[in-house]
Amino acid sequence: MIEAVGLTKSYGKTLAVDNLSFSVPTGRVTGFLGPNGAGKSTTMRMILGLDTPTGGSALIDGKRYRDLHQPLRTVGALLDAKWVHPNRSARAHLQWLARSNQLPAKRVDEVLEIVGLTAVANKRAGGFSLGMSQRLGIAAALLGDPQVLLFDEPVNGLDPEGILWIRKFMHRLAEEGRTVFVSSHLLSEMALTAQELVVIGRGKLISQSSTEDFVAQATENTVRVRGPQLAALRSALGQAGVSIRDEGESLVVSGMDCADIGELAARTQTVLHELSPQRGSLEEAFMQLTGDSVEYHTEIADGPTPATLVPAGK
Amino acid sequence: MTTLLATERIKLFTTRSPWWSAFLALGLTIGFAGLVALNHNGGPLRVEHSQFGIQFGLMVVTVMAALAITTEYRFATIRATFQAVPNRTSALLAKTTVVAVLAAVIGEVAAFGSWATVKVIDGGGPELAITTGADWRMVAGAGLVFGIAAVIAVAVGTLVRQSAGAISILLIWPLLVENLVQLIPGAGDDIHNWMPFTVAGRFLNGPGPDAPLSAWGSLFYFAAVAAVLLLAAITAVNKRDA
Numbered sequence: 001m002i003e004a005v006g007l008t009k010s011y012g013k014t015l016a017v018d019n020l021s022f023s024v025p026t027g028r029v030t031g032f033l034g035p036n037g038a039g040k041s042t043t044m045r046m047i048l049g050l051d052t053p054t055g056g057s058a059l060i061d062g063k064r065y066r067d068l069h070q071p072l073r074t075v076g077a078l079l080d081a082k083w084v085h086p087n088r089s090a091r092a093h094l095q096w097l098a099r100s101n102q103l104p105a106k107r108v109d110e111v112l113e114i115v116g117l118t119a120v121a122n123k124r125a126g127g128f129s130l131g132m133s134q135r136l137g138i139a140a141a142l143l144g145d146p147q148v149l150l151f152d153e154p155v156n157g158l159d160p161e162g163i164l165w166i167r168k169f170m171h172r173l174a175e176e177g178r179t180v181f182v183s184s185h186l187l188s189e190m191a192l193t194a195q196e197l198v199v200i201g202r203g204k205l206i207s208q209s210s211t212e213d214f215v216a217q218a219t220e221n222t223v224r225v226r227g228p229q230l231a232a233l234r235s236a237l238g239q240a241g242v243s244i245r246d247e248g249e250s251l252v253v254s255g256m257d258c259a260d261i262g263e264l265a266a267r268t269q270t271v272l273h274e275l276s277p278q279r280g281s282l283e284e285a286f287m288q289l290t291g292d293s294v295e296y297h298t299e300i301a302d303g304p305t306p307a308t309l310v311p312a313g314k
Numbered sequence: 315m316t317t318l319l320a321t322e323r324i325k326l327f328t329t330r331s332p333w334w335s336a337f338l339a340l341g342l343t344i345g346f347a348g349l350v351a352l353n354h355n356g357g358p359l360r361v362e363h364s365q366f367g368i369q370f371g372l373m374v375v376t377v378m379a380a381l382a383i384t385t386e387y388r389f390a391t392i393r394a395t396f397q398a399v400p401n402r403t404s405a406l407l408a409k410t411t412v413v414a415v416l417a418a419v420i421g422e423v424a425a426f427g428s429w430a431t432v433k434v435i436d437g438g439g440p441e442l443a444i445t446t447g448a449d450w451r452m453v454a455g456a457g458l459v460f461g462i463a464a465v466i467a468v469a470v471g472t473l474v475r476q477s478a479g480a481i482s483i484l485l486i487w488p489l490l491v492e493n494l495v496q497l498i499p500g501a502g503d504d505i506h507n508w509m510p511f512t513v514a515g516r517f518l519n520g521p522g523p524d525a526p527l528s529a530w531g532s533l534f535y536f537a538a539v540a541a542v543l544l545l546a547a548i549t550a551v552n553k554r555d556a
Binding site for chain 2: 050065082086088096100101140
């Protein structure tokens, strides 16, 4: 289990991570979600003892990373696939890592086999594609057969095949009962991979819950209604006290489900051409939650936002 | 510690730079010794004639030693290193040891190789025999100076963290700064007398009548400078974010 208690990191006046507390439960895949610049990588570096927290602490099974004996046996991590000397072969890179934690040399060939790099093991890592580098990074993370694994944006920049491979791999690791903590700025990706979610924005915790709860809470459920007598329907709905929003030729109703709207239409004898439940997208939910905490707003995000991105009333 | 030494040995020898550096250092020193022997006229060749090229070898080796640590920062493998070995002091000491030992070996091979080359080309009179303590210091001492210089290079590389900066400092310091301080009015000569590479040269070539330290005292001083720099590097590495 990974536990962060009041974790804080400041660079001069900038607060990158602000009093962050969360826990990553054992034996599950926990997603670490936040927009770019939210402090995910900084948090992960602090968990690994690479950066020293300004305040608070991060513990792995109750210990600071620096106090772990032969840490690769406890925690495997892939923070950046490019942390490899370009002139060193994939095998040599894994060899020195294995040696440093007194892992058997044959383990190097095992992990190369697991990630499918055996054929290029003696090629220089500098010539690897991003997908291959990512696999090499995962091989390094798996070297010590650790129970805890950390991945920072593992699918970033990968092609669909690579993304699928990583996703399957995460599931496999979880099935083996390992604790996986994986960061991403893509909620849709996390919804497919993670069972638990830790969401942060601007270095602060926004929520920690199961992915299911998070998605249910965050996505707004609405119903789209279309028909020739919208005005009549609108007044009937207005009396029922639900919120209505116009969207082109149709109404978007929230606070009443399809069945109730259908019955209401029947009672008021209104003709309907469409009555369809709309499930808010994960991206919308994510924007809604972290909208205020994106560090670098772009012109587009600051200006008038497309209606689909902003829920009614905002 | 043996584990960490083995780790750093693998890291060093699985990149090309130490091989190139070794070949270049040996080629320059021994090649230069050969040229000296071929072009020499007037008087018999002595031991010091064979060691003229040692300076070039020393420069190449300091660059190699600095690169051993600056490339770790350049490619962020320093993070992988500290992830695997969270005890940064041990990790840095292991690297320094491995690099210094390699530098010392290159220094010995370069010095004796240069001497042997001159001896083969010239035939070798009694003046070329390594007999006195000063002769031995001049030739066998090269390894010690190379090793200590490598420690300084690793320390500077760790402090500066980037190749171009570290190499500039390590080349400009002994070549320019140590000599230019002599121009400072009044105190110039005194400062020059305590410049580390100047002092290291006195260990190899003999202290001379005006030197403040004996030959072995000079080496000890050079080593002390290296130790202080290494201590500063260790402190910095533990304090900084990787």
